[in-house]
Amino acid sequence: MNKEELLKGLREGVIEYDEDKVKKLAEEWLKAGYDANEGIFEGLAAGMEVVGDLFAKNEYFVPEVLMCADALYAGLDILRPHVKVDKGKKKLKGEVVIGTVEGDVHDIGKNIVKLMFEVAGFTVHDLGKDVPLDKFVEEQMRTDSDLVCLSAMMTTTMVGMKKVIEKIRAKNPKVKILIGGAPVTKEVAEMYGADGYGRDASNALTEAIKMISSLREMRREDKI
């Protein structure tokens, strides 16, 4: 299989949620001596981009997206250890704290956003779901992360995010804070003082996948 065929196969493996195919092709990609990062971005992430389109068009639903994400992870686990860190190149430094706020046990949207950061090579500190508010503040301090992502899928738990944002800002005004989840609107993000937001539940998935596209774009322009 030549390079193009391998990339196409990786993309298809993600789209068809075929973990075995992705694993096999990721191994072949490395064996042939190709660049791991290219395999991640032009193979796996490109496939996930198509998945995002299928989801937006109601051809795929949440179960399918979750299976595609698993296939992507199967490839990522193989390729990521081989990503070359080029010290001469300016890298977008990335550490991110992510979690679902206390009272909320829904983490599907959060997991897809996490996947996006992992694809981009961020170090992700995943606090999981139903996370006590102070834990976000502590973890940001502990890891000195650049980004904190808060998710709430239910309106009743969303108010908790406001308190976290205030506390983090008080300690470290430079941290970027993204909030997302079903009830989060632009207005809520502004009101709570967040730097960005993901719209409703299905949009959060679409938006997260779109972020993969912009990362691919940035990579092509040699920014990351």
Next chain:
Amino acid sequence: MADGLNSKERVIKLLNGDVVDRVPCFSGMGNITVEGLNKSGVSFVEAHKSPEGMARAAASSFELFGYESAVAPFDLGVEAEALGCRINFYEHSEGIIYPTVKTKILHTGDELSMPEDFLERGRIPLVAKALEILKRDMGEKVAIGSYILGPFTLAGQLMDLNELLKDSFKRQGDIRRLLDSLKAPLIALGNHLIESGADFITVREMGASADIISPRMFKNLIMPPLKEVISEIHGLRILHICGDTNPIVGMMQECGAEAISVEQKNDVAATRAALGDEAVILGNIDAFNLLVKGTPEEVREAVKKAIKAGVDGVMPGCDIWPEAKAENMRALVEATAEYGSGRIGEEK
């Protein structure tokens, strides 16, 4: 025309398919407000854990705003708790946080065996007692409601949701057997709640909306056990599904409940066109963006729009968020009375 009905008569007649004097404003889901908790001197934790507290809190929206139902319980963990899950009540957290399931008890491949003393476990006796109190104290004036989860939504409480969603695809046979094993406790609970005093039961299959699950999967996997549960509950029934439901309203109606309830993402005019005049459609007021964040004027507009689009009962699309403003609750009830007195669908 049926003149001068009280809230109870109006809701029950509507669900029975009889002519009513006007559109009622009620819900089959949680209807607790911070205002109501404060006025009745009940803490949010007490509202979940004491039968008297639960009954007083459930009655408060009727008493304060003229909301036309009193519904207990308020959380979605009653079944899971009685089946053996540990529940987190967040007793030490500030603010209002709904109880959630802390420990999951099922995996794909498992089937649940219903405990013999299921109806005596967890908070089921407490909810039953709260319904008895409501029936005794106000059962002639206001419709008493309660709810159960649909099998798929209950499965999402009993097992990891990611696992459930993926295996609904990959191991559909296993998930089908698991869902089938959840029918018996749900049927037993639904009937028990009716015997305890509920005039109507809402079956909440919230996890099955068409923005999460394909209509095909709804039809093949989710609908068959859901339909069976509904058919075995002997009383007035509402089926509620959140999110985008337009692609599945026909199947929702086929499930056989007296009414279907939809939220703000549903295009009610399209639903009415699809289901015809006989269907009883309830909805579709945005419980957060309108009742919490909106103004009374916006609430009135939404009520008018919902009635015009064809709802038979004005209902929030989800549990009322406790922080809903009192003036919005009043506007919701008043606007329904004002705009809802023509026969459904008639121009005023």
